[in-house]
Amino acid sequence: MAFDFTQFIFFFIAVYILLCIVMVLRSEKVMQSAYWLILMLIGVSILFLLANSEILFVFQLSIYSGGIAVLLLFAAVLTEHDELGFDNSLLGFVRATFSQFIIYVIFAANMVFLILNSVLDSAYPQISELADVGRTYAEAWSQITGFATYIWDDMAMVIIVMGLLVLTAILGSVKLAIREEEIEDLSEEVLLRLKGEEVLT
């Protein structure tokens, strides 16, 4: 079996994902674990793209890397963490700035690559060749519309029941998270805010 360019990309992404998992498990702070999890989820979404599934690539980026990651970051904020992200020294500043610059360059290069390839229609088959399909933009679009028709035709009841389950679970989690305080237990500052009055500091 010939070792083509697609497999090279797969191995690169696989190593990246495994490195992210190691950092998720070995990071000292929960916040850093959540950040590494976001990077891992982006890598998995690229593997979806390599498996010829653009729509799951979008789902993975928006739902997993967006929604679930924000939930986990919110939970990590509630745990103990340092106020300052890096050392209050010149070396710490340079180190933090350098790492942020590298991450910025990687994401900016990805965005420029995707935008150029989607705007220039003739360049889009290059992405398809990466996925070893050789289809055009119109064929990929018809595949996505076919999937939409499939889930709203054959899978309609499943989607509706799943939506109800999701709604029930979200309502239950909101009920769990709501703090039921006695009004006497609140501090004077919170009471003033509830009454709409300005708090004198």
Added chain:
Amino acid sequence: MIPLEYYLGLSAIMFASGLYGVLTQRNAVRILISVEVMLNAANLSMIAFNGVFGLTEYEGWSFILIIIAVAAVEAAVGLAIFLSVFRNYGEIDVGNIISLKEPKDVELI
């Protein structure tokens, strides 16, 4: 063309890593993050099998869509439970939350 074995191998390693995290971590948020890694491993194996054995590509995609939705709900409910636990116990270290543990000094009738 990427062979099926590559996807399955990566998926197995990811699942094992997530399982290791679930079994060894004590912080509840870290356990939740490890569960997300395991769910992603399941998604990877699902899309690999779908590309090889699926009649159309849509069946596997539907399953992955459902798994992603369930993972979102699991994260939301899990974090709400941990928030409630933190309010009652002041910590989310799963080793110290032992309310449902069977007391040893109580004689069963």
